[in-house]
Amino acid sequence: MGGKTFVSLTWMLTTLWWISVTAAYGGGRMAGSRIVDPGIFVDPTADPLHNGKIVIAHYADAAGISDRDLVSEVVRVGKGAYHVRFHQYYRDVPVAFAYLGVHYDRQGRVQLIEDRTIGGLHLSVDPEIPATEALSIARGAIGIVREARGRPKIALRIDPRIGKGRLVWEIRWPTLEPLGDWHLFIDAKRGRVIDRWNELFFDRAFVYDPNAVQATNDPTLSDEENADTPALTDARVEIPLFGLSGNRLVGPFVDLCATGITGAYKPACQAADPDGTPPYTFDFTRSDDRFEEGIVYHAIDAMQRYIQDTLGFTSINNRSIPAHAHYYDSDNAFYSSDDKGLHFGDGGVDDAEDADVILHEYGHAILDDQVPGWGIGFRTEQRAIGEGFGDFLAGMFNLDRGSSAYQETQDRWAAIAEWDAVSYGTPVRGTTALRWIDGTDETTGEDIGAYSGKPSEVHDDGRYWSAMLTCIFRDLGREATLELALESHFYLLPDMSDQAFENAVSAMILADETLNGGANRERIAECAMDRNLIECVPLPAPSFLSPSGGEHHQAGEEVTIAWSREGIPDEATFSIDFTDRCDPFLFDDMEGERSGWSVSHGAGLNDWMPVSTRFHSPSHAFFAAGSDRVSDQYL
Structure with a gap:
């Protein structure tokens, strides 16, 4: 609606309605097109992907995107809504950063269409730089010394950030030295490195239940180079472990055998009950590497059960996530979107001894599961x-x-x-x-x-x-x-x-x-x-152009409602409220006595006056004395 100074719609009246219009605005720095409450309904019992395609069919022509090739990519189900994500393609090549999201509630009302698709693309999709050369360029840009963590993945993409688009090689490369999940865009025509960043979600380490300081109320505790001390041994608490099917810390929500994780400096899957018979008891102290595996298992298993049983979400990262309690000797921990696992370091206090660290990293895994591709880029909001x-x-x-x-x-x-x-x-x-x-x-x-x-x-x-x-x-x-x-x-x-x-x-x-x-x-x-995360932009109140007031309309009559949007940003959304309640134009309970009334009389001898006898309101009435023409002198 850019450039228009008014908004209108036509409504079929079925009864008498009072109408009001208000505007709402989310802020001053909007990206893409966000259509809130577009007035589309779908069958909530139907397949979410099918419903997503129906919504796009309604939306595409009106939005001028019917020529864009959209391929379904992600379907997620929340507690109260369904979420379908489509990825834009151009001549069978995915367009980077170009998505369209459809969100509808459990009653079938479409709540939001978020359109980040790109128009005006026009380019060749035949690379001049072969994939092998692009990988060689990427290897040099990263400065790889040791791979060890996995093989690179390479595919063509359209980078829409310049002109009519640019063909690039997208490369994802997990490496051990330098440690990273590297993400690169290489120009497929000239071989130039356009973007390079490390997607590992790093943080310093933390752990006990939840950690030794919080458990003991003693901030003076120290690591002493991973040594056992009476205080730190006593800080341990005995807790039940759920979901184990054998004498290893592998369960429905976490896998301490670290399946799929490679390149570690110590072995995973160390903890086991020495006597090997159930019920299993994992009784180790912090100088033993098996101790941290027990902490990681308990923290993640308890968190996932809390998400499901208390918060009511059964489809958020509901898997056995691989976790390595002693991946490397640095004072860091990270989640990798490549191997989908958690990696904890042994520098300083072992990271896997502080449940805050463990759950922080698990938070990254949750986001990657809910929003695949989360956190693209390096220094971003x-x-x-x-x-x-x-x-x-x-x-x-x-x-x-x-x-x-x-x-x-x-x-x-x-x-x-x-x-x-x-x-x-x-x-x-x-x-x-x-x-x-x-x-x-x-x-x-x-x-x-x-x-x-x-x-x-x-x-x-x-x-x-x-x-x-x-x-x-x-x-x-x-x-x-x-x-x-x-x-x-x-x-x-x-x-x-x-x-x-x-x-x-x-x-x-x-x-x-x-x-x-x-x-x-x-x-x-x-x-x-x-915290200045959104801007508060005051909006002028919309003013009606039609109806202007005083009109009489009959049931079944079409009525056009129009209002001015002058001074209101294009990104604003409008809500229209209808009510069949007719508010009175005048109301006075007479408790304020005259309270601004002018009194007179047209018959009889005396003006009307407020009195407190024979009242009809809580305490007062108006009374006119001496008139034989008034059947009830008290009002």
Whole structure:
């Protein structure tokens, strides 16, 4: 509707309606086309992919995209809605970053169509640089010393970011040295490296139940080069392990034999009950590498059961995820989208000794499952959202674990990975932490303030997202906030733009509408605005052009409703409210006595006056004395 100064629609009247129009606007930096409530309904009992194609058929002609080749790619089912993602192709070659998402609720109402498809493409799809040469160029650009983690994957793509499109080789290469899941675009005509980034989701390490510091209320504990001490041995707690089918830590939700993970400096699958007979007991101390395998198993198994049994999501990363408790000797942990596994390092405090670290990395796996291709690019807002979500997930799950005295002292419940941080952290509120989820700076103890509007370092920027979620948590509570966060991910697409924060907040609001009827919309927006994750743009009220008021319409008559959109941005959406309730033009209960009334009389001798006898309202009536022409002198 760009350029138009009015909006109109025609409605068939079936009764008398009062009509009002309001405008809503999500912010000033929009990416792509987001059509909210397009007025399309589908059969909620039909196959989601079939419904997605029906929606596209309705939408394509009106939006001018009927010439674009869209191929179904992802179908996801949330608690309250269905989500179908299509990928655009050009002459049988996928177009990078070009998606169309369809989202509809369980009543069949289409909630959102998000269109990021690209028009105007015109190019040859025959490469001048062969795949072997592109791989050689990529090897040099990465500086590969050791592969070991897997073979590269290479395919042609259309890069739509320049002119009418550019043919590129997309290469994904998991390497051991330098460690990375490398993602590159190589110009298929000239052989130039266009993009290169490492997609590993790194973080420093954390672990116990949830970690030694939180469990013991003792921030003075130290690693002592992975040595056993009486205090650290006593910090262990005995917990049941569920889902084991044998004498190895392999279950329905986590696999400590690390199936599919290669290149580790130590073997996986070490932990086993020495006597080999059930029930199995995995009783090891921290100087034994088998100890950390037990912690990883318990943390992930418990989290997935919580997601299913408490939060009610049965299709979020519901698999046995491979995990290696001693992958390498660095003080880092990471999730790999290549082998779909978790990898923990042994530098400093062993990463797999802090459940906050484990669950943070599991958060990356959750996002990759809900939104395949999540976090494309390197220094992006969407990657920052992933870091903030991982912190918040760990903090919320471990909120009531360990020592309550520790958690309740100076809001230490908001500290993440205190045990891992003993080797590098700065004391804040009496403890060290990797990060805090309440907006506290982990080095100064001051509030981090508001987002600058431009991405910087993803872990630093992720603090704004976790602070926003914590703000919502303070009002809604843990389970309701986690449900909103998880449901909202289904509404997102891979996003390397600087609008990812805004898009994610919009998804949270849409998830709230799906789950709660929109009851928390204002609070979500307030928490996001507090951290400058969305802009608040005041809008002028739309003014009616037709009907202008006073018209009389009959049932069955077509009525055109038109209103001005002057001064309202193109991205604004309008809502129309109808009601069959006729509000009175005048109301006065007369309790204020005359309260501005002018009184007179046309018959009789005296003016009307307020009195408190024979009243019809709670305490007053109007009375005219001495008139033989008034049947009831009290009004």
